[in-house]
Amino acid sequence: MTRQQLMKSIYDIMENSLELQTLSSFNEDARLNEDLYMDSIMILQLILHLELDLGISIPDDILVPKDFKTVGTLASFLEKQQKVE
Amino acid sequence: MIKVHCFVSCVCEVIKKTKGVDHRPYYFGVWDADFDVLDNGVLSYHSDRIDHHFFQTWYEMLYGIKLYKWYDEEQSKQENINKLLRLLENESPHQHVMVMLDLSMLPERENKFHQRPFPHYVMLESTENEAEWFMYDPDFRWEGILPKERILDAIQEPTVGGGYYFDSETIIAPTTETVEAYFNTCIKLHSNPMTEAITEIIKEYIVGKEKESMSKLPTALKQLPVLAIRKYAYEHAFAFFWEALGRDEEGFETWCDEIERLVNGYTTIQYRAMKLAMTQDLLLAEAIFVKLEEQNLLEFKIKQGLQECFQAWLTLQHKKEVLL
Numbered sequence: 001m002t003r004q005q006l007m008k009s010i011y012d013i014m015e016n017s018l019e020l021q022t023l024s025s026f027n028e029d030a031r032l033n034e035d036l037y038m039d040s041i042m043i044l045q046l047i048l049h050l051e052l053d054l055g056i057s058i059p060d061d062i063l064v065p066k067d068f069k070t071v072g073t074l075a076s077f078l079e080k081q082q083k084v085e
Numbered sequence: 086m087i088k089v090h091c092f093v094s095c096v097c098e099v100i101k102k103t104k105g106v107d108h109r110p111y112y113f114g115v116w117d118a119d120f121d122v123l124d125n126g127v128l129s130y131h132s133d134r135i136d137h138h139f140f141q142t143w144y145e146m147l148y149g150i151k152l153y154k155w156y157d158e159e160q161s162k163q164e165n166i167n168k169l170l171r172l173l174e175n176e177s178p179h180q181h182v183m184v185m186l187d188l189s190m191l192p193e194r195e196n197k198f199h200q201r202p203f204p205h206y207v208m209l210e211s212t213e214n215e216a217e218w219f220m221y222d223p224d225f226r227w228e229g230i231l232p233k234e235r236i237l238d239a240i241q242e243p244t245v246g247g248g249y250y251f252d253s254e255t256i257i258a259p260t261t262e263t264v265e266a267y268f269n270t271c272i273k274l275h276s277n278p279m280t281e282a283i284t285e286i287i288k289e290y291i292v293g294k295e296k297e298s299m300s301k302l303p304t305a306l307k308q309l310p311v312l313a314i315r316k317y318a319y320e321h322a323f324a325f326f327w328e329a330l331g332r333d334e335e336g337f338e339t340w341c342d343e344i345e346r347l348v349n350g351y352t353t354i355q356y357r358a359m360k361l362a363m364t365q366d367l368l369l370a371e372a373i374f375v376k377l378e379e380q381n382l383l384e385f386k387i388k389q390g391l392q393e394c395f396q397a398w399l400t401l402q403h404k405k406e407v408l409l
Contacts, residue, residue, distance in 0.1 A: 039200075039310075040310045040352070041303070041307060041310070041355075044352070044355060044356050044359055045359065047356070048356065048359055048360055048363065051360075052360075052363065052364070058356075060353050060356045060357060060360075061350075061353050061376070063349065063352045063353060063356060064349055
């Protein structure tokens, strides 16, 4: 998937699966916690949907906060995982 | 260093501001601080069965400051609020007032865990404006002036309740003997209560009385992030001993990395539990138990490393005493 497709998928999961109410703040630099008001549980739910819905393999033993700081860092993390496969 | 416990953070603020007194030993009580597992198998950092008597007692023994509990669960919320109002009206320069409120009702400051309700201790002071209070949150490093009525609304929330006040004028530096006793009380070299509790909860939802409710496992572990962050208290302890022993920064950073690995390990466990609940794939259960055992081994390694630091520190203190 291209980065743009990943961004679209992230948005769709936030809207449809997590039912986020803060999507008007969605952009590459939006911080998942401070701007989109996602706590760590919701972030894990997002990653889980990305793994199960998109089939991207997530190495759950290296989940670290800095990869999930912003929408952009999450997209970069996912791009990296696709290359690893 | 990351703040890890709201009650502890509140009472440590005055310690940090006092020269010659070290707050770091107080964090010995945090890494295995009390939590609860409710009857329905839910992990909880706050429940009716948890009080702060342990922290209250050791605070006085270490630092000479008596913590007075002004909040009385037997009295009505309004009676307790009246007490708070009197305390704030009559506060002296060294007096500090702590109150538990529902942080989710004060959205202008960051609510990192987005819980509702979110029981949390903060410190309050009156201002020259009767309609406003100064609220100080050492745990999340927030301070500001807020409308008094908004704060009172957050205190009114029926599911939260608690409050202490103390006078910091009597502060003393802890003695070697007291630090030694506190460390020996807090270091649990043969058990890791939190990892053990998580193991039991997961078993309960896989083969135990909650096995028909595996989809609720994520809810049972929802507060795991709040509890996992307490493990950073080990950093305070290592820093305290490391500085006293004059050891190199590199070794300290190595232990910090291990502690961070421990904290992040709980994220992995939570992720796998959520995945298990969603997929019902029992192979994930095996992966969860493997990770829990790794957590146990890692935490025992950290505790053993800390024990060795403590022994070296104690030997050094005794040598100093001989030289006096």
